[in-house]
Amino acid sequence: MTLDVPIRRLGDLRSRTAEMVRYLDRLVSVETPSEDLAACRAGADVVGAVGEEIMGDQAEPVEVDGRVHLRWSWPAGPDRPTIGLIGHYDTVWPMGTLDRWPFTLDQTAGTATGPGCFDMKAGIVQLFHAIAALPDRAGLEVLLTCDEELGSPTSQELVRELARRAAAALILEPSAGGALKTSRKxxxxxxxxxxxxxxxxxxxxxxxxxxxxxxxxxxxxxxxxxxxxxxxxxxxxxxxxxxxxxxxxxxxxxxxxxxxxxxxxxxxxxxxxxxxxxxxxxxxxxxxxxxxxPPMPATSSAALFARATAAAAVLGVGPLAGVAVGGGSDGNFTAAAGCPTLDGLGAVGAGAHAEGEYVVIAGMPERAALVTELIQDIRGGR
Structure with a gap:
């Protein structure tokens, strides 16, 4: 496959930026505080519907102790390793936050804000578009959970199970100032x-x-x-x-x-x-x-980060930086299971868990394209 194919895919994703923003608005505008089971269940319906609209495939709801997690999977072929793509749709923001802080666009700054937009609903939108841009989906498995902000009490075994059968785990948590997260405490x-x-x-x-x-x-x-x-x-x-x-x-x-x-x-x-x-x-x-x-050591991400750096260079969206962070994610579990893991592949922006968190809109198609090319590279070619 010629190297201009990734560039064309990036161009196609950039043409979908307005669509990405509409879907982000839709996800942010349904509140999903981790502690509220009813709200998370309602959020699962919206996230599942958005995923189906973008990718064309229905989610499989996985209920554990009253919590609904979402899974999409496409069987792996002989030349298609299992690749896990993991994120969460729960947020730290209580019900009613939207009343005073609705989803808002700043056209001048090129940003979007709203509770949970950065951590990590933009990453979900990017993930769905990255998969939709692939020529085929064989071997991919998406897991979106609703209790990550609580420490993943009901979903961590689902994460570990996926990690045990996957050749790589790509975590769509937000970036750290644009940098990918190569290790976590x-x-x-x-x-x-x-x-x-x-x-x-x-x-x-x-x-x-x-x-x-x-x-x-x-x-x-x-x-x-x-x-x-x-x-x-x-x-x-x-x-x-x-x-x-x-x-x-x-x-x-x-x-x-x-x-x-x-x-x-x-x-x-x-x-x-x-x-x-x-x-x-x-x-x-x-x-x-x-x-x-457990800690996510830098050794778990080193090979994937090198692949991501190469993919970014091909796309012309580099250079990429990697950073160690103190916060945890489900990437800690996948790395501990021995699965190569790269985190922070989601939104570019800032302010996770803080009033005013925001997403850089131009980064959405670029990071979606990066995930697409990283998947292709893990498979053995673009």
Whole structure:
């Protein structure tokens, strides 16, 4: 196949930019907060319909514990390896966000904004168009989940199953300032619950067991587990306790976010978390949570990043950059399963999880074309 074929495909995708924006508007305008099962179910219907309109094939709904994930698959042939394309349609934005922040285009800046547009509904639109641009789809499997923002509790086994049979996993999470994500930290999430004993703070405080006092020591102990020299962060993120200003608090709780860059650190932190004690008689300490996602090392993406760099050069949309990031994705699971993984192939823009997140519209056809050419290259030729 001549090298002008990718250029023609890029030109065709660029001619569909307005269509991509319309579909992005459609996806952003249906709210899909992770915690709202009914909203996610309604969102699944819209995402499935959009996928069918663009690609011409119906999604297979996969329901797990009341959550609807979407899968498209085309059987692999003898010369068509399985390639997984993974994303999520849930967002961090609560219902009603659209009322004050609707999907909006800025024609002057060439951007689109709205809750979830960057993370990662633009990536879904790009994914569907990338597949539609292929001469055939044999061996492709698309998985779009609705609980990634929660740590993928019901979908991670679907992700792992796909990774075990795939030659490559392409993750349509948003880019990092245009850079692809070549490594990610692993993630742990913990909650401590301290149970003491209430008493009147003025009449007999000595009869109480102050859960907040124990929590204060926990904050220091947890913070000491960090090892910035190897990329390990241990961050208390939420805490509360007590019932009234004149009552010795009988209960307090703490949530902790853990990020690790290297193997073994998650286990070290987990062991130390589980070794903590209240340090006060008649007080109990309950710990829930643990490691959620393993690290995605740079070695898992190196070969695919080289392929993507070559594909970008052919298309004239390079040079590409790769970056290590602290956030996690389902790419952590695919890499841990031994599947070569490249992440951040979705939208170009900024502001994930932040008010005002936006997508660079011109990047949508370019990144869709990049995914198309990367798939062709993995198959052994454009």
């Amino acid at each position: 692993g993630i742990g999430r913990y909650r401590f619950d301290v149970h003491g004993r209430a008493a009147h703070a003025g009449l007999e405080p000595e009869n109480g067991r102050n859960a907040l006092t124990v929590l204060g020591k926990l904050l220091l102990d947890v913070g000491a587990m960090a090892r910035p020299d190897v990329g390990t962060t241990v961050t208390p993120t939420l805490a509360a306790g007590g019932t009234a200003s004149n009552v010795v608090p009988a209960h307090a709780w703490l949530q902790v976010d853990v990020r690790v860059a290297v193997e073994g650190e998650a286990e070290r932190v987990d062991d130390q978390m589980r070794g903590l004690a209240p340090g006060m008689p008649d007080v109990t300490l309950a710990l829930t949570g643990g490691p959620n996602r």
